[in-house]
Amino acid sequence: MELLQVENLSFRYPKAEQNALEEIGFSVESGEFTLLCGPSGCGKTTLLRLLKKELAPVGEKSGQIIYQGAPQEALEDAGAIGFVQQNPESQIVTDKVWHELAFGLENMGVPTEVIRRRVGEMASFFGIQGWFRQKTDELSGGQKQLLNLASVMVMQPNLLILDEPTSQLDPIAAADFIATLQKINRELGLTILLAEHRLEEVFPIADRVLILEKGRILLDDDPRKIGPRLSELRPNHPMLHALPSAVRIWQGLNIAEPCPLTVREGRDFLERHFTSRAETLPTSEIPEAGETAVELKNVWFRYEKDLPDILRGVSLKVYRGEIFCVLGGNGVGKTTALNVIAGLDRAYRGKVLIGGKPIREYKGSALYRNNLALLPQNPQTVFVKDTVRADLSEILETMEIPKKERAARIQAVADRLGISDLLDRHPYDLSGGEQQKSALAKVLLSEPKILLLDEPTKGIDAFAKQNLREILRELKQDGITVILVTHDVEFAAEAADRCAFVFDGEILSADPPQKFFAENNFYTTAANRMARGLWKNAVTCEQVIACCRAAGGRQ
Amino acid sequence: MKAFANVHPAVSMTYFLSVLLVSMFLSHPVLQAEALLGGILFCATLQKRGAALRDIGFYLPLFLMVAVTNPLFSHNGVTPLFFLNGNPVTLEAFLYGISLAVMVIGVLLWCKAYSEIMTSDKFLYLFGKAIPKLSLVLSMALRFIPAYLRQSRRVSRAQKAMGLYAGKNITDRVKNRMRVFAAMVSWSLENAMETSASMKARGYGKKGRTNFSLFRFRSADGVLLGVCVLLLAVPLVGAVAGITEFTYYPRVDNIETTPAALAVYTAFGLLSLLPFILEVKEALVWNYYRSKI
Numbered sequence: 046m047e048l049l050q051v052e053n054l055s056f057r058y059p060k061a062e063q064n065a066l067e068e069i070g071f072s073v074e075s076g077e078f079t080l081l082c083g084p085s086g087c088g089k090t091t092l093l094r095l096l097k098k099e100l101a102p103v104g105e106k107s108g109q110i111i112y113q114g115a116p117q118e119a120l121e122d123a124g125a126i127g128f129v130q131q132n133p134e135s136q137i138v139t140d141k142v143w144h145e146l147a148f149g150l151e152n153m154g155v156p157t158e159v160i161r162r163r164v165g166e167m168a169s170f171f172g173i174q175g176w177f178r179q180k181t182d183e184l185s186g187g188q189k190q191l192l193n194l195a196s197v198m199v200m201q202p203n204l205l206i207l208d209e210p211t212s213q214l215d216p217i218a219a220a221d222f223i224a225t226l227q228k229i230n231r232e233l234g235l236t237i238l239l240a241e242h243r244l245e246e247v248f249p250i251a252d253r254v255l256i257l258e259k260g261r262i263l264l265d266d267d268p269r270k271i272g273p274r275l276s277e278l279r280p281n282h283p284m285l286h287a288l289p290s291a292v293r294i295w296q297g298l299n300i301a302e303p304c305p306l307t308v309r310e311g312r313d314f315l316e317r318h319f320t321s322r323a324e325t326l327p328t329s330e331i332p333e334a335g336e337t338a339v340e341l342k343n344v345w346f347r348y349e350k351d352l353p354d355i356l357r358g359v360s361l362k363v364y365r366g367e368i369f370c371v372l373g374g375n376g377v378g379k380t381t382a383l384n385v386i387a388g389l390d391r392a393y394r395g396k397v398l399i400g401g402k403p404i405r406e407y408k409g410s411a412l413y414r415n416n417l418a419l420l421p422q423n424p425q426t427v428f429v430k431d432t433v434r435a436d437l438s439e440i441l442e443t444m445e446i447p448k449k450e451r452a453a454r455i456q457a458v459a460d461r462l463g464i465s466d467l468l469d470r471h472p473y474d475l476s477g478g479e480q481q482k483s484a485l486a487k488v489l490l491s492e493p494k495i496l497l498l499d500e501p502t503k504g505i506d507a508f509a510k511q512n513l514r515e516i517l518r519e520l521k522q523d524g525i526t527v528i529l530v531t532h533d534v535e536f537a538a539e540a541a542d543r544c545a546f547v548f549d550g551e552i553l554s555a556d557p558p559q560k561f562f563a564e565n566n567f568y569t570t571a572a573n574r575m576a577r578g579l580w581k582n583a584v585t586c587e588q589v590i591a592c593c594r595a596a597g598g599r600q
Numbered sequence: 601m602k603a604f605a606n607v608h609p610a611v612s613m614t615y616f617l618s619v620l621l622v623s624m625f626l627s628h629p630v631l632q633a634e635a636l637l638g639g640i641l642f643c644a645t646l647q648k649r650g651a652a653l654r655d656i657g658f659y660l661p662l663f664l665m666v667a668v669t670n671p672l673f674s675h676n677g678v679t680p681l682f683f684l685n686g687n688p689v690t691l692e693a694f695l696y697g698i699s700l701a702v703m704v705i706g707v708l709l710w711c712k713a714y715s716e717i718m719t720s721d722k723f724l725y726l727f728g729k730a731i732p733k734l735s736l737v738l739s740m741a742l743r744f745i746p747a748y749l750r751q752s753r754r755v756s757r758a759q760k761a762m763g764l765y766a767g768k769n770i771t772d773r774v775k776n777r778m779r780v781f782a783a784m785v786s787w788s789l790e791n792a793m794e795t796s797a798s799m800k801a802r803g804y805g806k807k808g809r810t811n812f813s814l815f816r817f818r819s820a821d822g823v824l825l826g827v828c829v830l831l832l833a834v835p836l837v838g839a840v841a842g843i844t845e846f847t848y849y850p851r852v853d854n855i856e857t858t859p860a861a862l863a864v865y866t867a868f869g870l871l872s873l874l875p876f877i878l879e880v881k882e883a884l885v886w887n888y889y890r891s892k893i
Contacts, residue, residue, distance in 0.1 A: 130797065134747060135795050136795065138740060138795055149803060154808035157812055161812075164812075180746075200803070387761045410766035418762050426754045426758035429759065429779045440762065440764060471786075
């Protein structure tokens with residue numbers, strides 16, 4: 046049965062020159078898991094919000110949205126369509142977990158006894174019992190998003206719409222969240238419409254994929270057919286980079302066989318067609334140890350006297366002009382280590398040397414003048430003015446750059462990062478990737494020699510990631526040292542000169558990515574997990590494809 | 601803890617109001633002593649030993665200060681003990697000072713117990729019904745404040761790590777505060793937009809909203825409420841009958857020992873010891889069950 050039908054839907058924001066959505070038409074069957082993807086700014090959020098009339102943006106709309114056979118406007122029950130937004134924090138309304146779960150039902154005027162039962166039921170389905178009476182403020186990001194999902198689910202929706210719900214979560218919490226969605230879909234038969242840009246886990250479990258480009262539907266098909274159809278449309282379509290590793294490798298090899306989606310299928314596929322006859326890839330040499338830019342010697346840190354140590358004797362050397370990636374799970378001390386290097390937190394034992402000089406000897410803001418800068422996890426925190434330009438101009442002012450020069454410098458950095466047309470926008474109105482780039486622009490204007498990045502790939506799509514990688518390469522060429530902390534194994538494999546693994550407050554190893562990932566068993570890229578039986582150190586999709594080509598087919 | 605914390609908010613509220621009412625307005629030495637004793641024992645069950653010791657260090661000097669101040673400044677009464685700078689220090693003023701101190705410390709201890717037991721959600725539950733919007737607004741405020749503080753800390757650290765106004769001098773600090781505050785205003789607005797979208801998406805704004813809470817009124821709560829009201833009624837009747845009247849000036853009254861007066865003392869004594877009795881009972885029952893296993 047068709048649950049939702051969208052016919053000829055076009056939409057234009059007030060004062061906009063172009064339609065945000067152009068003749069969108071699709072339908073969603075009851076019980077289906079539909080994945081909506083596309084580059085940021087393609088209209089995903091606009092489309093999803095239009096489907097929920099309480100959230101519909103203001104503007105000119107034409108076409109029809111039919112829900113359960115009747116026009117959307119006739120739908121009275123606000124709970125029938127559940128909606129989960131991107132930011133886990135700002136969706137939470139009340140201070141206690143149980144109150145948040147009950148909030149929607151209170152609004153519907155459901156009596157206390159019924160609320161008690163429904164809330165209890167949902168809390169146990171989602172495994173919330175353990176933190177049912179806690180304050181919402183004390184939850185982790187993953188728990189918050191799960192709570193948002195559960196508090197929509199208590200209203201017993203027929204259709205669940207989610208707008209990039211995992212973009213602010215770390216990969217482990219994101220995978221848990223996706224698994225929960227799959228459980229809801231399988232066990233409750235709930236219809237799900239999900240917008241996502243991290244496709245590795247979602248792609249295989251979706252029944253159907255919609256690809257949106259510039260406000261139009263580009264493709265609407267089975268996930269297995271998306272890869273081939275996309276490259277038919279354009280051989281090097283940018284959207285291809287966002288697809289799961291298995292699809293990308295299959296795409297690169299051009300073998301007439303159904304497209305694999307998961308790591309397991311990809312591994313099968315590779316082993317059926319290739320042997321490891323060819324030499325394994327040469328491991329890149331450890332870059333020559335040049336001048337040391339940052340050095341930690343046996344650094345210990347804890348937040349308060351009575352709390353446990355976060356860093357337990359971290360030692361580390363980062364050389365000038367190197368891109369150094371720090372990887373590791375949640376709460377192992379990655380971000381803390383970065384904050385210690387940035388001078389935001391002080392080690393109580395051990396030495397931190399920046400450019401060979403102890404960090405304590407930098408007085409006032411000397412540490413940050415033409416020397417070191419940190420781009421925090423949430424790029425929003427970098428902006429304090431009403432336009433990007435004002436923010437950029439401010440940092441030049443504190444550096445005592447004469448007024449005449451400022452405009453030219455801003456233009457130069459904006460051109461370099463491709464944000465010239467964003468300069469007069471409010472920083473909060475930008476998308477995740479745009480905010481990231483603008484924040485980076487602000488940081489770069491202080492002309493740092495050492496750049497620290499905390500989770501730079503969080504919440505940005507595949508294109509923005511590629512872009513960031515290129516920017517980092519350029520900075521490296523200018524001799525800037527980059528230290529970045531990330532959960533994103535794929536990004537580290539492609540961007541880093543060396544990777545380090547942090548566990549339990551210590552740095553365990555630091556090696557070039559190929560060696561680093563080849564020695565790991567599961568903490569490695571999806572491409573490597575597929576190909577490691579054949580070539581241990583093929584880490585990126587490109588490397589796997591290159592190996593396959595060199596080895597030749599099995600026949 | 602905390603047998604009394606699990607009591608229904610309506611009952612605990614009634615209880616606190618009754619004890620505070622009697623101990624503040626019926627200034628009879630026996631009743632005040634009972635209130636103080638009850639307060640001490642109640643607070644002792646609510647705290648760890650270390651905190652209780654620290655409390656003694658705070659309340660004992662306060663007690664002495666209040667007790668001594670009155671005879672130094674008030675010279676009423678007919679029994680001078682000694683003369684200070686030519687002014688008589690009287691027995692009556694001295695006793696009144698002590699009674700004042702007993703009352704003040706007693707009330708302070710009860711207020712302390714109140715704030716431990718009557719947490720914000722209980723208060724909201726009780727008064728949210730009268731003003732439905734209020735309870736939601738307060739709950740949202742309690743959610744917003746920690747989020748605001750955290751974000752403002754993040755912004756200020758982000759600014760520092762870019763070298764913007766990172767110096768330690770006053771101009772830098774003030775400028776930094778102002779800039780962060782400006783950013784926080786936009787952040788709050790942005791945040792409010794998303795929160796209101798989330799509220800609308802879950803049907804906020806319809807008529808007939810209900811108020812959900814986790815509290816249940818059990819039969820034990822009913823019994824406790826009955827006992828409370830009964831034990832309060834006795835001293836109130838006593839007050840109307842003039843039994844609890846007590847004067848210190850010009851001469852200290854005798855403490856009445858008529859059967860009616862004894863009934864009043866007993867009733868209020870029980871009332872102020874009620875949480876302690878509940879706590880002891882709970883501990884005994886628990887130990888009894890443990891011994892059975």
